[in-house]
Amino acid sequence: MSIIEKLKWRYATKRFESSKKISQEQLNTLKEAFNLTALSYGLQTLKLVVVEDKNIREKLVEHSYGQQQVVDASHLLVICIQTEIDEVDVDSHFDTIKNIRQTPDNILDPFRDGLKATIQGMSTTTKNNWATKQAYIALGNLMTVCAVEQIDSCPMEGFISEQVDNVLGLDKYGLTSVLLFPVGFRAEDDMFAKLKKVRKPLLETIIEL
Template identity: 70%
Template sequence: MTMSIIEKLKWRYATKKFDVAKKLSDEKLEILKEAFNLTALSYGLQTLKMVIIEDKNIRENLLLHCFNQRQVVDSSHLLVLCIQTEIDELDVNEHFNSIKVIRNTPDSILEPFKKQMKSTIVNMKTDKKIDWATNQAYIALGNLMTVCAIEEIDSCPMEGFIPKEVDKILKLESYGLNSVLMLPVGYRADDDMFAGFKKVRKQLSKTIIEL
């Protein structure tokens, strides 16, 4: 019997122990790639990239800098969400060029919006850009976790790692990127005791305000 979305969200949990023998199919991995790419982001600018790591040796090298959280190595794949180190008017130009090509929108309509967006990006201070881009990464993370639940893929969102060390190992500087979040994905182990725990959530009356 097909589970509803709410049932699948109840099924989801932050997986503590993955089954090392179970791997995501190419089809499932493609779904996660598409889901990441389709994430709703501010201005439509995609200033994020996702690094997908299957190589166990690379992940073993990351382990120490992830406080020895075994999900990093034992999952099927490790997803690392990254932000650009530089966000500037070139990103705006690329975005509007894509709009023009895909939608065939004339310059007369695009130029005012393009000019406004360039002004916003150019005048934004570096630390604000980093905060803004990082917030976008969290949106992508939430989207990926929901899609994982729908596809019955287990996942574990992680902030607990040392970004600078991870960046060095993955040579992210050469891509103009900084790591901000991780999401190990795969399938839960049969003996992960956390899988059977009931969800602890407040009642809707305590989290929802209806006006």
């Protein structure tokens, strides 16, 4: 299939075949894709929590408004943001650039100092909103990769973040959950898999100047 055909193939899977598992190779592809997501300033303030343990996922269903995809999917991916973003993250990022590219300090330091000043000028709310927007970029990237690899998925905002954080113990990592993303393979009896995709005509969504 072409990339467009694969994007038409994907849908928000409502019922997963619980006995089917994605391969380790497919899971590794999703991990790499997450890590390669284009993010603001290249600053990676996101983490991906991969939950395979069904006992843990069973506990999350009630905090996800009863959505069974959380437990029936092969794996549950949880996209998280850091609860604190500060100068330490900036220094870590630029130290990594220096180590990988051997870029001298006299070139990096102005950018390092500028980004520190930008982050220092942000309120906690602004930083959280900024990081959350990055999480949606990562989600979009993962959704496309899933379509290409013909892995079914269901992006989910409908959950109680604080409760999910508690079950997963995310506070010890300095993280909070933003999005849930069950991945796996659609069940044969998922009626939504057979429905035609509903989208406006291109003439109504694209403006060419």
